[in-house]
Amino acid sequence: MKRVVLITGVAGGIGSATAMVFAEAGWHVVGVDRKQLENLPGVAHYIPADISEPDAPKHILGEITANEAQLDALVNNAAIQICKPILEATLEEWDLTMDSNVRSVFLTVRQAYPLLRTSCGAIVNVSSVHAVATSVGVAVYAASKGALLSLTRAMALELAKEKIRVNAVLPGAVDTPMLRNGLSRGHVIGSSMDELVLELAKKHVLGRVGKPEEIGRTILFLADNEQSSFITGQAVIVDGGATARLSTE
Secondary structure: OOOEEEEEOOOOHHHHHHHHHHHHOOOEEEEEEOOOOOOOOOOOEEEEOOOOOOOHHHHHHHHHHHHOOOOOEEEEOOOOOOOEOOOOOOHHHHHHHHHHHHHHHHHHHHHHHHHHHHHOOEEEEEOOHHHOOOOOOEHHHHHHHHHHHHHHHHHHHHHHHHOOEEEEEEEOOEOOHHHHHHHHHOOOOOOOHHHHHHHHHHOOOOOOOEOHHHHHHHHHHHHOOOOOOOOOOOEEEEOOOHHHOOOOO
């Protein structure tokens, strides 16, 4: 029987690449996104839902219980990014970010718990390097990702007795629509979008930005109880060495 994974935000750059990575590894992929889609590559069962809505996790896990009756891994990937200075961000934008990036994880884990307990499954939360080192203009997003990292550690402690492992992946600059939208903040200079990405790449130790599938393979590693059986409560940074270099260098 195939192992079953639930991936939220599956239509996004990292989400869609992660779905393909799991499918190629022989997993049955259940994908969730607020977009109305058909035949998303790698996704065997697609559930359209807005994870920021408080009732969405109950609906999603109810459908999985009825259809798959099994869940071996949960990948909390859905997120939004508000690119505004603190003094310009609105209360509505703060609430929407926290609902999408943090509350959704809290509620989804609670709903997924019965199935994950049965399978001794794994949870992988997609946080961000902004949880540990951030920049100007993304305060709301950074706060949500920092909260998700703390929640990851707390869940790892509380769910360990059920043999459920919980870890976080902290992607750095990965070439996705979210990254390209964020380049409008003005922290990188360039006359075109491709030039902006190239200039950002130069700031990395490895000299390039990441690929979505590279994050997907890290997520698969942490979700697989055979490959990462002794890892829980950890933050795996995948950023091409960006946070390894002193800003004064």
